[in-house]
Amino acid sequence: MKIKKITKVTFGALVAGTVIFGIGHFQTQAQQEQPAQQAAATATVTECFESREGYTARSRVENVVPEYGYPNIKCSQTTGGVLWWGDPYDDTIPMGDMPDIDDITKGDYLTEDAVIKPREPQLNYFNMDPDKHCVMCHDGKAVPFPKDKKPRMITMHQDIVEDSMELMHGEGAIWCLDCHNATNRNTLIDHRGKEISFNQPQKLCGKCHGVEYRHWRMGIHGKRIGSWIAGGKKRWWVCTECHNPHTVQTNRFQPLKPEPAPALPKGMKNADHESVHAPSAAGHGEATPAAMH
Template sequence: MNRYALNALAVTLVCLAASAVSAEDKPCFESRKGASEVTPHKLPNGVPSVKCSPTTGAVLWWGDPYDGTMPMGEMSPPGDYSKGQAVVKPREDKLGLLPVCGVACHNGSFPPPPKDKYPRPLAMHQDIVPDALKLQHGRGAIWCLDCHHPTQRNKLIDNFGDSIGFNEPQKLCGKCHGPILRDWRDGIHGKRTGEWASDGKKRWYVCTECHNPHDVQQGARNSGFAQIEPEPAPALPKGLKNADHERHKDHGTPHAGTPLLERLTSWLQHLRKRGATGTGRDASTLQ
């Protein structure tokens, strides 16, 4: 008995330790799951760099909102953002496959540039570009080489054929989504962390940190964001067993789908039935 108990205790302890370690090292996501992962670590002042949600693995709290960022640099056309100190988190170093393209995969020789930009079925790379075959962006009007540089595979390309780094996708996205780029520049669109003052230091989240450019429509919802797991619901008030009182069938108003007039007539019929029994109760319940 004792030995079993001890074993169980040891196992529990090991499990606890393991879970503590994994909680410390497990990467959490900042905005977009799968594209904005950070690993929690201790900052020089002893504060954790991020605190993550135990249920969903989302970052809930930043010890230093500028951790791991670099200056955003110039952007054209210049806007009010330049007054403040704008920093972004570089993404290029995370895109591991890009630098090896043209070296490792193609034995040092660059693949021949495509003849034209017209969409056609992808013959290769279906494994490393999982979104490529189900591109949900532009409703069929655009394809890979409208955004990706045909020869410099670690760059994006703008309307004039100039290459754009992966750290500043706004220069590319803005060529179609101009009004949104303007809003983003003025701080109305998009996420910022740091200081609220208009001339304060802010970390700017660039387009692809929140939106998946290959699946921006997100199906029929068309919200621009991938679906994520929500944080747990608030605790129910004491004594309440479930939240059925507020959950409506088939996601709508109570009696959704039943026209009001129909509901009224059925209610009137119910009243009439009650009147016919002579008492306020159903006759069957009295027996």
């Protein structure tokens, strides 16, 4: 309502100010661009993400495997993703108990040395309290929450939950407190009110996504690294390490920047010959003269 009261003059001054600031900012950026690019060419990327950009970060540590002088990971210099694993079990904890599912794989995972990368240590967003983390405020008393589950737009915490306004899970029927615990925000909660650790989101996700959960337990959905031998030690990726539960219906997997294309054969200037049938060159395979030669 207040915006309407701002006079045109003030508005004009604001716009002008923004434009001037914008131009100045652009110029400085252009000046800095050249050396920045050179620096990027020489500097090595040692911080990289595993599967989901912005969720699982990892930094390179040298000589983790002294026998071969391996670092724990090698990062892509172009996209900032993990490209190679020296030590697959680096920074992991045991996966913990897993409920039995009644299929032929019963017992397989129980003998397995399954480890995961814990999520709970990353809950201390504000470091307000070293032990309580989110419960500092969200203990069910300090911050009130609505009793009905009707989804509504939230304005708080977009700094830590950047995609909170794009929430789309269960075609809009599910909202925050269906998965996040209202009285203990350090945990997740299932539909029967059972608290679930952030380290084991599969226990929550599997309540609805049963087929994926079973296939994940068998090892045919999802990612595992370490030993290929059935019963060998493996690091398991849990659901949220690949899928963003908030926007999973928009993108099942958040798109990534691809690694560079292979070198063209000697003498070839570009790869235009490849796009003869591509939609961009000739409509979707339409029989235009350009596409027919």
